[in-house]
Each structure stands twice: as C-alpha cells, then as structure tokens.
Amino acid sequence: MNLKLKVWRQKDRNSEGRLVDITANSIPPEASFLEMLDIVNDELTRKGDEPIAFDHDCREGICGTCSLSINGIPHGPSETTTCQLYMRKFSDGDTIYIEPFRAKAFPVIRDLCVDRMAFERIQQAGGFITARAGSAQDGNAILVPKQNADLAMEAAACIGCGACVGACPNGSAMLFVGAKVTHLAELPQGQPERQRRVLSMVAQMDKEGFGNCSNYYECEAVCPAEIPATVIAKLNREYAVAGAKDTVGVE
C-alpha cells in the first residue's frame, strides 16, 4: 500500500519544527507502524536524506519506549502501543499525520522523540519502596488480599510510555502518577512510605509543569496498558488524606 505521511521534523530541542510531506511506497499491510517507518527511513537514507528519528526498543508492547501520535492520537487507532499497531489498520492512499507526544513537560528532542525524563524524576521522588537488601524472603510470607492484589496488578501494568500525557488536553500526568501511587498503596510493602510517597510524587509532578486533570478521560482511552482513570480518583484520595495528616502532623 502507498501512503502520504505528514511527519513532524525537528532538528533538535531548540529548533523550530514543522510537518514535512513524505510518501511511503509499497508498504506491506502486515508491517507494524514502526516497520513502516523503517522502510521509509531506508528510502530516505538511500536518497542521502536524514532518517526520521523515533523511539523504540522491545517492539512487543512491553517496554513503553515507542511513542508518537498518529492522527492526533497517541499510539494511533490501536488499543496497544505504536509498535503493536499494524498497517492493515490503514487503507491504501491514506494521509497520516505523525507527530511527537505533545506536552510542555515532554520537550521534543528530535523529530518524533520526546524527553520523558520528567517521569523518571517523579518516580525518583517516591515511586519506590525502601526494602532490606538481602536474600529474598518467602513469597507467601506476606499475605495480600485478592482484591488488593488485583488492583495493584492492574495499576502496575503501566509501562510509563506517556501516552496519557500526550492525549490529555491539559498535558496532565495524573494517570501515570495515579497508577504508580495506586500500585504501591494497595500492597503491604508500600505502607511505610505511603503518605510521604504521594506528597512527594505530586509535588514533583507539579514542578515538572504537567497540567491538572479535568476529567476528559482521554488518557484511559489511549492507554495501551488499559489503566482505568479510577486510579486518578485513588490518587486524589491518597493525596487529600496524606495532605490532611501532614497538615495536622499525623504520621
């Protein structure tokens, strides 16, 4: 199939970017979206042009490295990641807009690559547990009720790709932070640092310049890991309780 691409090209952080028309010819429908870009890049390299820069790693939907917005939607019209999107979802002759995830806190580094280090800094602010290093204890020694285990597991599915931020009209990272906070707040191992964690992570999230959720729920619609927006309700609740306790000095 032949496609008309409108691809965001930007030299570096400080340059102005713009959409450039590129044609993609003889693309097999069984190619993934990223393989389609590989084919286009081969062609560009052969002609002596700069290939399109885009993020990718596992190409099997588990690492969260691939990004891109396809026709304005992060990861495009699939329920999964860009690497797991196949060209059969498109038709011959389609025009496809390919842009980087858009948010102030995710500056474009080059073409379709954005800097998502803000997520790492939020994680470093509190998205962990402090555990004794040593031989692992028996897995069944800490009992976790099934219901909590399910909620924690669902939230832990977040691969940190940033599609939620890219989709949010407010550039909010609350689905990501909600997932991380929910994941640990549901488990016994997360309890000792529960209060400090949510306060620090939200403070870092605000500092990074992410916006505020106003309940559009676009994030949950594009999330390749199907994290539900109810984790944001959980985040709000955790934050309100932690903030109240912190104000009156209860640990």
Next chain:
Amino acid sequence: MNSCCTFLRSSIGKKLLVAITGVILIAFVIGHLLGNLQFFAGPHVINEYGTKLRHLPFGGLWVVRIGMIAAVLLHIFTTLMLVKENRAAKGAGYQFKASVQAKVATRLMALSGIILLSYIVFHLLHFTTHTINSDYAHWMDGEDHDVYRMIVAGFSNKAVAIFYIVAMVLLAMHLSHGAASLFQTLGLRTKKMACRLGLCAQIFAWVICAGYVSIPVAVLTGFYDKKHIGNAETPSCCEAPATKGAK
C-alpha cells in the same frame, strides 16, 4: 500551616477546592429549585416563603448570600488558575486535532461557566436587587413582597424567559460534567460506579434543568394564577404585566 498552603496550592489541592465549592453550589441549586417550585402552589405560598427567607434568624439570608458569593468566587478563581496552568502545560498541541472519548459538556465547561456567570449577574440585578426594574420592589401582597407577580412579569418578557431557559440548559451541561467529576476529584469514584455515575449525573442535571425551566414555560403558556395578577393594583408608574386585565 505551611503544609496546608502547599496542599492548597498543589494541582490536586486546587482541584479539591473546585470540587468542594462545586458541592456547595449544587446544594444551593437544589435548595433554590425547591423554593422556586412553590410557584406552582400559588401566589401566597411563594410570597410567604419569600418573607420567611428574609426573616431567617441570625441574619441567615445574609449568611447564605455571603457564603454563596464566596463559593462562586473561589470556584471561578481556582478554575482560572487551573486553566492557566493547563494551557501552559499543553503547549502548542497537535496540528491534527483529535479526541477519543471526551464529552461535549466537558469541552464546553468554560463556555457554559462564563455564560452562567453572566446570567447569574443579570438574575441578581433583575429579581434580587430590582435594579433592572425598580417597580418590582414596591409590589406587595398584603404584608409580603409579591414575588409571584414579579416572576410572572419578569418571564412575560420573552427575551428574559429565553435567556433564562438557555442559561438553565447550560447549567444542565455544566452539572452533567461537574456532578460526576466531583466524585472523581473527591476520590470517591470507583470502577464499579464509573459507568453509572456519568448517567446519574446526566439525569440529575436534566431534572434540575426541567424543574427550573418549568416556571418560565408556565408563564409563557399562561399557566399561572391570572386572578392574582389581575387583582394586583398596578401603580401608575409601572409597566403593566403582560396579562393585565385577564380575570
């Protein structure tokens, strides 16, 4: 105290403020509607109700008024701060604009909010301070202020009635998003209730809208106590209500 300020200045703190003031405003919208519906119980009921409100113990009416103004201002001011931050956070956005599941009411929150605010200002000047028609202040029903006649006269003006109805439709849109969202912001929305919550908020919002709109519709269709309006003496200075003489 310091941590309290940090809390209120944070993203979630501000959202909580909007939600809590939203709850107060929703309570008012319900209370005000229940008061208004006494229109259908006849002139004396609503006129007496008006007098009762004015003579609430401990200056209750003023407590409510000041509380409501504070809630409205806080609701708007906090929202403006959030909107400003959100615009900055999104930056330029996409060249190809798309959305997957955002509702129209959600996207129009700012618009519905602004038009509602302008309506509230008009409404207060019209029925509360009588600035728009100062004659209303002199209309009496025995000892009570003739609220009934004021409502009929007010809504007999088609432009006023239409503005009111449009504002109430926008109120329904604003509430259909707001009433569901406050559960999310207050951390009460769970997966189990997620889908029903949206529907319940819609039903709630449109029931409120129907309640409010029923009054101008009743006036416009002549469904009110014409005898009361006819009997009311019209001071020569006043423009006669549309139905003068209908007995």
